Amino acid sequence: MTVELHTLPNGLRVVTEHMPGLKSASVGLWVAAGGRHERADQNGIAHFLEHMAFKGTTRRNALEIAEAIEDVGGYINAYTSREMTAYYARVLEADVPLAIDVIADIVLNPVFDPAEIEIERHVILQEIGQAHDTPDDIIFDWLQEAAFPDQPLGRTILGPAECVERFTRDDLAAFVAERYAPGQMILSAAGAVDHEAIVAEAERIFGHLTGHETGAPEPAQFRTSERREAKALEQVHFALGFEAPGYRNDAVYTGQIFATAFGGGMSSRLFQEIREKRGLCYTIFAQAGAYADSGLLTIYAGTSREEIADLGNLTVDELKRAAEDMSAAEVARARTQMKAGLLMGLESPASRAERIARLVAIWGRVPDLDETIQKIDAVTTGDVRSFAERLASSGAAMALYGPLSDAPAPGALARRLAA
Amino acid sequence: MTVELHTLPNGLRVVTEHMPGLKSASVGLWVAAGGRHERADQNGIAHFLEHMAFKGTTRRNALEIAEAIEDVGGYINAYTSREMTAYYARVLEADVPLAIDVIADIVLNPVFDPAEIEIERHVILQEIGQAHDTPDDIIFDWLQEAAFPDQPLGRTILGPAECVERFTRDDLAAFVAERYAPGQMILSAAGAVDHEAIVAEAERIFGHLTGHETGAPEPAQFRTSERREAKALEQVHFALGFEAPGYRNDAVYTGQIFATAFGGGMSSRLFQEIREKRGLCYTIFAQAGAYADSGLLTIYAGTSREEIADLGNLTVDELKRAAEDMSAAEVARARTQMKAGLLMGLESPASRAERIARLVAIWGRVPDLDETIQKIDAVTTGDVRSFAERLASSGAAMALYGPLSDAPAPGALARRLAA
Numbered sequence: 152m153t154v155e156l157h158t159l160p161n162g163l164r165v166v167t168e169h170m171p172g173l174k175s176a177s178v179g180l181w182v183a184a185g186g187r188h189e190r191a192d193q194n195g196i197a198h199f200l201e202h203m204a205f206k207g208t209t210r211r212n213a214l215e216i217a218e219a220i221e222d223v224g225g226y227i228n229a230y231t232s233r234e235m236t237a238y239y240a241r242v243l244e245a246d247v248p249l250a251i252d253v254i255a256d257i258v259l260n261p262v263f264d265p266a267e268i269e270i271e272r273h274v275i276l277q278e279i280g281q282a283h284d285t286p287d288d289i290i291f292d293w294l295q296e297a298a299f300p301d302q303p304l305g306r307t308i309l310g311p312a313e314c315v316e317r318f319t320r321d322d323l324a325a326f327v328a329e330r331y332a333p334g335q336m337i338l339s340a341a342g343a344v345d346h347e348a349i350v351a352e353a354e355r356i357f358g359h360l361t362g363h364e365t366g367a368p369e370p371a372q373f374r375t376s377e378r379r380e381a382k383a384l385e386q387v388h389f390a391l392g393f394e395a396p397g398y399r400n401d402a403v404y405t406g407q408i409f410a411t412a413f414g415g416g417m418s419s420r421l422f423q424e425i426r427e428k429r430g431l432c433y434t435i436f437a438q439a440g441a442y443a444d445s446g447l448l449t450i451y452a453g454t455s456r457e458e459i460a461d462l463g464n465l466t467v468d469e470l471k472r473a474a475e476d477m478s479a480a481e482v483a484r485a486r487t488q489m490k491a492g493l494l495m496g497l498e499s500p501a502s503r504a505e506r507i508a509r510l511v512a513i514w515g516r517v518p519d520l521d522e523t524i525q526k527i528d529a530v531t532t533g534d535v536r537s538f539a540e541r542l543a544s545s546g547a548a549m550a551l552y553g554p555l556s557d558a559p560a561p562g563a564l565a566r567r568l569a570a
Numbered sequence: 571m572t573v574e575l576h577t578l579p580n581g582l583r584v585v586t587e588h589m590p591g592l593k594s595a596s597v598g599l600w601v602a603a604g605g606r607h608e609r610a611d612q613n614g615i616a617h618f619l620e621h622m623a624f625k626g627t628t629r630r631n632a633l634e635i636a637e638a639i640e641d642v643g644g645y646i647n648a649y650t651s652r653e654m655t656a657y658y659a660r661v662l663e664a665d666v667p668l669a670i671d672v673i674a675d676i677v678l679n680p681v682f683d684p685a686e687i688e689i690e691r692h693v694i695l696q697e698i699g700q701a702h703d704t705p706d707d708i709i710f711d712w713l714q715e716a717a718f719p720d721q722p723l724g725r726t727i728l729g730p731a732e733c734v735e736r737f738t739r740d741d742l743a744a745f746v747a748e749r750y751a752p753g754q755m756i757l758s759a760a761g762a763v764d765h766e767a768i769v770a771e772a773e774r775i776f777g778h779l780t781g782h783e784t785g786a787p788e789p790a791q792f793r794t795s796e797r798r799e800a801k802a803l804e805q806v807h808f809a810l811g812f813e814a815p816g817y818r819n820d821a822v823y824t825g826q827i828f829a830t831a832f833g834g835g836m837s838s839r840l841f842q843e844i845r846e847k848r849g850l851c852y853t854i855f856a857q858a859g860a861y862a863d864s865g866l867l868t869i870y871a872g873t874s875r876e877e878i879a880d881l882g883n884l885t886v887d888e889l890k891r892a893a894e895d896m897s898a899a900e901v902a903r904a905r906t907q908m909k910a911g912l913l914m915g916l917e918s919p920a921s922r923a924e925r926i927a928r929l930v931a932i933w934g935r936v937p938d939l940d941e942t943i944q945k946i947d948a949v950t951t952g953d954v955r956s957f958a959e960r961l962a963s964s965g966a967a968m969a970l971y972g973p974l975s976d977a978p979a980p981g982a983l984a985r986r987l988a989a
Contacts (some may be wrong), residue, residue: 171591172590172591173917174913175910175913175914175917205836206846213842213846214837214842214846216836217835217836217837217841217842218837218903221835221836221837221903221906221907222837222903222906223906223910224906224907224908224909224910224911225910226835226911227836241914242910243910243913243914269849270846270847270848270849271849272849273849273850274845274849274851274852275852276874277805277849277850277851277852277872277873277874278852279804280804280805280852280872280874281706281804281805281852281853281872283804284705284706284803284804284805284807284872284972285704285705285706286703286704287700287703287704383802384703385698385699385700385702385703386696386699386700386703388703416636416640416645417624417635417636417639417640417646418633418636418637418640418641422636423632423633423636426693427625427632427633427689428689429689430688430689430690430691430692430693430696431692431696432693432696433693433694433696433697433699433700434700453696453699453700453703454696455695455696455699484637484640484641487640487641487642487643488640488643489643490643491594491642491643491644491661491662492643492645494593494594494662495594495660495662498592498594498917498918498919499917499918500917553703
């Protein structure tokens with residue numbers, strides 16, 4: 152692996168990873184501008200801005216943006232998360248300079264044409280409708296809100312319709328001025344790429360940018376609230392959220408190993424006890440998500456109306472049992488799964504570009520794979536049991552969606568957890 | 571690329587592709603046993619069998635199956651389609667023999683324990699519930715049923731609850747006897763793999779198998795029926811299906827190029843005309859699916875109740891317009907997108923293992939990439955316009971799901987298409 156990092160005088164970072172044998176590359180711009188950088192009245196604007204990037208620049212209209220990449224057989228897209236907005240493309244080797252040119256154009260030169268803003272507002276309202284029609288998507292928004300209520304980290308990425316209906320050209324420009332400073336941007340590329348050539352492109356295209364970040368986001372405050380939405384669905388969609396370490400805290404590895412052993416694969420406790428032994432669900436899993444200052448360990452399952460009480464109780468009981476008897480063999484397996492997953496994930500240019508961008512955002516550098524593997528190996532069975540014990544004692548946020556007539560009463564799972 | 575194919579005396583094919591530089595591999599067994607090989611009273615049994623493979627063998631119980639692969643950090647899963655069932659694993663290089671051993675064990679030695687059948691029946695009923703809670707999943711089942719009514723190809727993979735509630739141990743064993751003959755199986759591996767070693771493993775493990783396929787599936791008969799399901803959702807989910815070429819027909823490339831130019835990316839007509847210019851939806855796309863003897867070209871969009879009539883009419887109008895004025899530039903772009911997509915898809919071991927298995931199933935060999943590229947390049951603008959004209963003149967199957975008060979009247983879109 153040959154990772155190289157360069158910082159432009161204005162603070163923009165360029166990180167590349169050459170992968171021998173590949174004929175294509177993944178390249179993108181990661182900007183530290185996400186949902187949690189929005190004020191309540193701005194909620195949804197980072198995502199709205201991401202949409203507007205594709206609606207026309209001073210050099211290309213919407214069709215020309217799409218054609219520029221698709222004419223060479225490439226793929227371009229973007230996403231907004233709670234801490235980042237990413238604009239990325241997948242192209243063949245020869246088209247990497249073109250991809251950087253197009254990505255820079257849509258991020259630096261959007262025109263925000265008022266007629267296009269109206270059309271895109273409508274597209275985003277449709278996207279919100281689509282999310283609400285997907286129970287195992289929207290439930291994670293509701294869980295996030297229950298875990299971090301009345302805080303930027305608890306709000307949705309798409310924003311509420313009331314906000315989306317209101318945003319103006321000036322609102323978009325103001326958010327760009329606040330958050331799109333060069334020190335907040337990382338240009339990342341992996342695959343058939345040449346570091347010096349990409350740095351030269353970055354200097355030429357991004358070298359003139361100025362501006363400074365305005366303020367860190369509000370610190371996260373985890374809460375154990377519950378959100379219930381009754382609807383005539385086939386299943387009750389059930390999600391629990393627990394406070395977990397932020398990504399600069401080495402305990403983040405303990406959280407990931409716990410999540411893997413508890414609900415990360417077919418050999419995990421949740422899968423074995425709740426699906427394999429009892430048939431109570433088709434989908435059940437646990438995963439550990441991390442932000443700068445906090446994280447959220449999430450458990451999700453979908454089950455029928457009659458079985459939600461059993462499923463909820465068993466999930467809580469399994470968590471408490473894990474604190475007592477999670478075995479060395481289970482922890483060793485979870486460590487191996489994480490390490491192998493890390494190695495196998497490195498075989499795709501898209502996941503490498505994403506990984507090195509994320510590591511530069513967190514650490515300002517790309518730690519050696521060995522460093523990460525050592526941290527995973529350092530997690531003991533005792534660490535994992537203590538982690539589970541802390542989860543049980545500090546309580547859970549909860550979201551429930553579907554036919555709720557037989558669901559546990561409000562507070563019932565919290566009491567069982569604390570018992 | 572070094573693809574090697576070997577046929578065992580009993581007819582089982584072994585196909586491998588060594589990818590230099592990789593440290594992991596993807597390996598799987600593809601069996602010509604899918605939804606369309608079921609009789610009406612058997613509907614769902616191929617998928618039920620796939621589930622039961624993981625519930626215990628003569629050598630391993632369910633937990634031991636999961637542990638065998640996850641102890642070494644690997645991943646194992648399976649899927650059932652209308653023409654195939656696949657069991658596959660992703661592992662590091664050293665664990666390829668283990669992965670083949672586990673896959674062979676779950677396919678050849680399942681015990682079908684009656685208690686496990688009851689549990690798994692319940693899991694599959696939950697899976698059916700989950701599919702029904704996902705409108706942009708279930709609508710494709712309904713479209714398939716509208717396009718191929720009262721035929722094996724039109725039935726769902728999961729099967730109706732009535733069938734799933736009824737299957738017995740004998741039904742499972744009978745389906746294995748009918749469809750799991752060695753001549754119907756392909757062992758495929760890609761990544762850090764050695765052909766000779768895998769052939770030797772295959773001979774040892776699968777060499778004793780006997781049995782012959784029993785009958786080809788019923789030929790597909792495309793129909794233009796409509797299915798409507800009213801429900802209080804945020805969006806109307808809308809799907810059109812057109813008859814398209816089967817995968818042994820070279821016109822399949824024309825269909826794929828048409829689908830790409832018409833609704834395959836951001837520069838496509840559907841995306842530009844319906845989302846970018848008018849904001850009528852968030853998701854809209856066209857794609858061409860193929861089976862042995864027929865195919866289904868699908869258009870999907872989700873929109874609000876008030877806008878479904880506009881969206882439906884515009885989709886039909888765009889199809890008719892494509893027959894008249896699809897340009898050489900659009901066709902050239904679609905050809906380039908397909909070729910680049912093919913090359914970039916080859917960078918993952920999972921997609922390579924899947925691709926070579928599929929090609930051996932279709933052609934009995936793995937055609938050179940150049941051969942496929944020549945067929946893509948041979949498609950002309952005239953071919954694509956004629957293809958669109960045939961779609962418009964032969965009519966569409968349709969599925970609608972959601973708030974339907976403002977939807978086009980039954981037959982209205984068919985009449986507009988034919989006008």
